[in-house]
Amino acid sequence: MIDELMLRAADALSLLFPFDCMDFPFMRRAMLGLLLLAPLTAGTGIQVVNSRMAFFSDAIGHSAFAGVAIGLLLAWDPNVTMMLLAVAVGMAIMLLKRRSSLSTDTVIGVIFSAVVAFGLAIVSRDHGAARSAQTFLFGDILTVSGKDLTLIASLLLAFLIFQFMAYNRMLCIAVNPLLAAVHRVRTGFYQYGFAVLLSLTVILAVRTTGVLLVTALLIVPAAAARNFARNAAEMFWYTLILSIVSSAAGLILSAQDWMSTPAGATIVLCSFACFCFSYLWSAFFRPSRAADTDK
Amino acid sequence: MKEDESADAIVLDHVGIRMGETQILEDVCARVPSGGFTAIVGPNGAGKTSLTLAILGQLSYSGAITFPKSGGFPRFGFVPQKLQFDREMPMTVSDYLLAGIQRIPLFFGRSPKLVARIHEMLCELECEKLSDRRFGALSGGEIQRVLMAQALLRDPEILVLDEPTSGVDVKGGKICCELLKKIRLNRGFTQLMVSHDLATVSAHATHVICLNRTVRAQGDPGKVLTHRVLTETFGLHLGIPDLHNLPADAQTCESSCPYHHAAHSGSCSCGQHHISAAEEEKGAGHD
Numbered sequence: 304m305i306d307e308l309m310l311r312a313a314d315a316l317s318l319l320f321p322f323d324c325m326d327f328p329f330m331r332r333a334m335l336g337l338l339l340l341a342p343l344t345a346g347t348g349i350q351v352v353n354s355r356m357a358f359f360s361d362a363i364g365h366s367a368f369a370g371v372a373i374g375l376l377l378a379w380d381p382n383v384t385m386m387l388l389a390v391a392v393g394m395a396i397m398l399l400k401r402r403s404s405l406s407t408d409t410v411i412g413v414i415f416s417a418v419v420a421f422g423l424a425i426v427s428r429d430h431g432a433a434r435s436a437q438t439f440l441f442g443d444i445l446t447v448s449g450k451d452l453t454l455i456a457s458l459l460l461a462f463l464i465f466q467f468m469a470y471n472r473m474l475c476i477a478v479n480p481l482l483a484a485v486h487r488v489r490t491g492f493y494q495y496g497f498a499v500l501l502s503l504t505v506i507l508a509v510r511t512t513g514v515l516l517v518t519a520l521l522i523v524p525a526a527a528a529r530n531f532a533r534n535a536a537e538m539f540w541y542t543l544i545l546s547i548v549s550s551a552a553g554l555i556l557s558a559q560d561w562m563s564t565p566a567g568a569t570i571v572l573c574s575f576a577c578f579c580f581s582y583l584w585s586a587f588f589r590p591s592r593a594a595d596t597d598k
Numbered sequence: 599m600k601e602d603e604s605a606d607a608i609v610l611d612h613v614g615i616r617m618g619e620t621q622i623l624e625d626v627c628a629r630v631p632s633g634g635f636t637a638i639v640g641p642n643g644a645g646k647t648s649l650t651l652a653i654l655g656q657l658s659y660s661g662a663i664t665f666p667k668s669g670g671f672p673r674f675g676f677v678p679q680k681l682q683f684d685r686e687m688p689m690t691v692s693d694y695l696l697a698g699i700q701r702i703p704l705f706f707g708r709s710p711k712l713v714a715r716i717h718e719m720l721c722e723l724e725c726e727k728l729s730d731r732r733f734g735a736l737s738g739g740e741i742q743r744v745l746m747a748q749a750l751l752r753d754p755e756i757l758v759l760d761e762p763t764s765g766v767d768v769k770g771g772k773i774c775c776e777l778l779k780k781i782r783l784n785r786g787f788t789q790l791m792v793s794h795d796l797a798t799v800s801a802h803a804t805h806v807i808c809l810n811r812t813v814r815a816q817g818d819p820g821k822v823l824t825h826r827v828l829t830e831t832f833g834l835h836l837g838i839p840d841l842h843n844l845p846a847d848a849q850t851c852e853s854s855c856p857y858h859h860a861a862h863s864g865s866c867s868c869g870q871h872h873i874s875a876a877e878e879e880k881g882a883g884h885d
Contacts, residue, residue, distance in 0.1 A: 353687055470703035471696070478683045478694065478733075482745075485654050485676040486698060486752055532688035533732070535697070539705035 306449035309335065309456065320551065324558035329445050333566065336447040337550040339455045340511060343504045345546035346466050348525035349538060350497060353477035357522050358408060359396060362415035363505040364517040366392045367439045368422025370506070375429060386506050392418055393502030397494055442513030442567040444554070455507055462500050469493050474535060512567030520567075523574035524549060530581035530589070545581075549573035605667040607632040607756055607788035608653060613661035615648050621811070622648045623659075628813050630756075632667040634804035635782065635789040637819070639796060641832045644810040646792040647679070650760055653790070665756075667788070672756050675749030675787075679760040681741055685734030691744050692716055692729045698748055719747045723777055742774065750781065757782070759791040763798060771795075775802045796823065 310328075313335040317325045324330050351360055370385030377384065392414060399410040472493050475483040484490045508517050528541035553570030556562050562569065608630035615623040623645040630636045638646050651657040654674055665672050689697075693704060695716045700709055720726040725743045728736065736744065742762050749757055757778075763771040775798055782789050793799050799806055800819050808814040808822065808831040815827040 353684060355684065467703055470705065471698075471700055474689065474694070474697040474704070477687070479678065479681055481651075481656060482676060482678055482681070483698075484656060485674055485758075486748070487673075488698070529686065529688055533690070534704075535689045535693040536705045536707070538688045539703075 305453045305456075309452035310449045313452065320555065322555055322558075324555060329447075330554070330558060332447050332449070332452065333444045334551065334554055336444055336452055336455055337511065337554055337570070338547065339452065339459050340504075340508060341546040341550045342543055343455070343459055343462050344508055344520045345524055345542040346462060346539075347497075347501045347504045348521035348523075348546070349528075349542050350473050350477065351501070351521050352525040352529070353474070356501075357518055358411050358415075359393075360501060360505050360521055361518045362396065362411050362418070363389050363393055363502045364509055364514045365415060366418040366422070367506060367509050367514055368426060369418040370422075371439060372422050372425030372429075376425060385509075386503060388418070389502040389506040390499050393498040394495065397498040401491070401494065439509055440513050440515060441565060442509060442511050442516070444511045444566045447510065451507075451510070458500070458503050458507060462504070465496055465500055469496065470539070473497065512571060516567055516571045519571045519574065523571065523578050527574065527578040527581040530578075530585035545574070545577050549577055605632055606630060607665065607667045607672070608790070609662075609664045609666060610649075610653075611662040611664070613649070613652065613659050613663060615645065615652055615657060615659045617648075623652075623809075623811060625812050626661070626809070628807045628816050630788060630790055630807075631805050632788050633782075633786055635779065635791065635802055636805040636807065637799040637803035638790070638792045638807045638809055639794070639799055639831065640809035640814075644831075646809055647760055649809065650758055650790070650792055654758060668755050673752060673754050675752050675754030675757040677742065677745045677749050677757075677759040677762050679762075679792075681745065683734070687734055689733050690730050691720075691733050691736070694733045694744065695719075695748055695751060699751055716747070716751065719751055722750075722781060723747050746774070746778070753785075754787050756788045756790060759789070761792050761794060763793070763795060771798065796828070799823070 310332070313331040314328070316331050316334050316338075320334060325334065347360075351357055366388050367385055370388035371381040373379075373388060374381030374384035396411055396414055399405065399414075400407050403410060405413075472483070472488045475486070475488050476490055476493060480490050480494075505517055505521070508520050511517075512520050524545040525538075525542045527545050528538055531541045532538040550570050550573075553573040554566050556573065557564045557566040557569035606629045610626050610628045613623060613626040614621070626649065638649065640646050648657060652659040653663055654676060655671065692708070692713065696704060696708055696712055699715075700712050702709065717726060717729065720729055723743050723746055725740065725747070728740055728744060731740075733741075733744065746759075746762070759774075759778075762774050778789060779802060791803075800823055803819050805817065806819045806822050807816045808827055810831045810833075814831045815822045
């Protein structure tokens, strides 16, 4: 029922994007998937950039291999095992980050290498798994189904509720977790909650750009927005706009005959173009930050 | 507000802190009187910050820490020594202060009531001009004042400051001590401050705890900060000005550094070579 609604919503997008390529149902589904995914990647991207967690999302993305491998080993749906493993990896990293005296980079590095090694070991023994692994390496948003769209929409709903509760508190935690904890911000709840949502977002985004580029989907729009934004509210809205614009532009451009490039890579290139523009704008037109410091 | 001395704000009962093989603190027994300004002094590595974190509930310890005045765990305001954060974060001072007290996400707007409260707080700390500045662009002293505003916005029962005047200029140090005294007396919270600066402590504190792995002495600064105690605590001879010999305005804390005042007027009690703990840090002394 909900899957059906999703497909109808996807069909309606052809009115919003009057391009020839949108005549194809798979393109409309892909567009809806990207438009649902963009607020997720934008919202998590802001917190990833603020809390310097780019390596964290990279580790989650790379756990996709091991997730698929476990699915094949247990004869379960790889999409389910992939999400379960991603959440487990995210929680494990957050647990060690909070409890261990090791630096965050070291903790992530240890878990990252373990899950990648496990995935590669299984994949190398199973040729079927090797083919699945390639899908996750480069991503393919054009194969998104009604069920996938429902899943992304559900995650988006959960994420919006979390953002409503946590956006301000996550800012405090990003500045200093200890100070936030003393001031009675429930740092554990917010950090673990964010780890779960980030893990699920990354794993769903892997379908779009693949493991290799998934982190770019999160951090490039947020990095570009930093060059425009003067305060926390602007940061949120600019990241959201840039994320939606580059996703839609990337998909449409990739389908043009003169481009014919993979959608995921084209989306990341569009984000990068936004970043370059924002950087140049910041360098030439924005009031000097040095002047701000000297005020 | 009259200071309530009937109950202690914090009681430390045989508190010990161990990190791995290292015993940071052992058998610490001390009290922090309610409504006053208690200073914890001691050299580097004495365990001052660790003790503070244990009191704040952020570090595990042995023994007992109780809060008789509050009954349960009190509402703390905390100003850390240094704040290491991403200075390029697009966030204004009022964004940061609002983030701690506003429920509705900042991207949906700001509550006029809370903005007014923040403005009032910044005015009280004489830094209202910082409101729309980017938080990451502030100097060390300005960040300290914003952190004080953040802590005070929580209407704390106990305000804990970890060396708030370190790395802050003379004016910043003066504001820290004088403004906080005014606000404390007005609101009646308990102030607990870790400090290196014996001059500031002797001029402003109402109770002092000398710490070096354990409590070396505690009580009224005028009685506790003797040459013997300071030598025992800091491991070398330190002197502090005899505040009774200072001009009246210095005794009432109008001077940001009574030690300098005393040194310049030659009114120091022991007449020996003196270094303040802050100067000891820099390895510099003056006669």
